[in-house]
């Protein structure tokens with residue numbers, strides 16, 4: 243634990259000068275730490291289950307890219323992602339809050355020593371064909387952990403049941419209380435049946451990645 247905290251502090255010093263979030267608002271991870279009391283009840287509990295629109299584990303957000311975290315929060319705020327709880331939370335945050343919290347979570351639990359292979363583990367031919375059809379690695383990276391653009395998510399090792407819900411949400415588009423509107427991912431998800439989306443989610447979720455859930459009561 244000592245090691246974790248000291249590398250975390252070191253990364254804060256390094257990062258506070260380098261992070262620029264959407265709209266050029268500089269995120270400050272130390273300020274972000276003061277603003278996460280609303281988040282830890284769900285994202286700070288490993289295996290915490292959400293029950294809407296179906297039962298699945300809430301996404302891992304520690305170690306996710308800051309720019310993507312900010313972009314996701316803005317999508318819940320504006321309604322491009324429909325989710326009543328996350329909408330309620332996001333509308334209560336200012337642009338500065340979003341940038342600070344995004345900077346904080348992007349560094350949380352960072353393991354400087356982690357070395358990930360550039361290649362994902364071999365997929366069954368059936369799954370490999372789906373990945374090729376969707377060109378997933380061209381945007382999410384060869385190992386699903388090196389997005390082409392910092393506003394794209396790292397998806398390797400994400401809870402597979404959450405990935406499945408996310409993919410179905412893009413396929414469905416915007417509904418009154420759920421669904422996602424994203425030009426890129428809607429086009430991708432619509433090419434697949436729900437069974438195929440499930441296979442993709444299970445495979446990507448089984449890969450090693452940087453994102454994780456950090457039990458946050460320990461940090462407070």
Ligand code: HEC
Nearest residue numbers: 280281283284292300301303311314315325327328331343
């Ligand atoms: C009541 C539980 C709950 C609370 C509290 C909560 N979240 Fe969430 N969060 C969720 C769920 C469930 C989702 C997935 C929603 C969906 O299907 O799009 C989510 C999604 C997200 C995502 C998108 C992740 C991704 O991979 O796209 C981010 C970022 C996020 N939350 C950040 C936060 C932050 C920051 C806070 C605190 C300010 C917070 N959440 C508070 C339950 C919660």
Ligand code: HEC
Nearest residue numbers: 373376377378381394395397405408409424426427430442
């Ligand atoms: C052209 C680029 C591109 C391609 C190809 C692509 N993605 Fe994405 N993906 C994105 C972007 C951008 C987002 C973020 C969208 C948003 O803001 O909601 C995303 C989001 C996702 C999410 C939601 C992650 C989360 O944390 O909520 C999943 C799951 C996903 N992609 C899986 C896939 C899979 C599986 C494939 C291949 C079948 C694929 N993507 C192909 C760009 C791409």
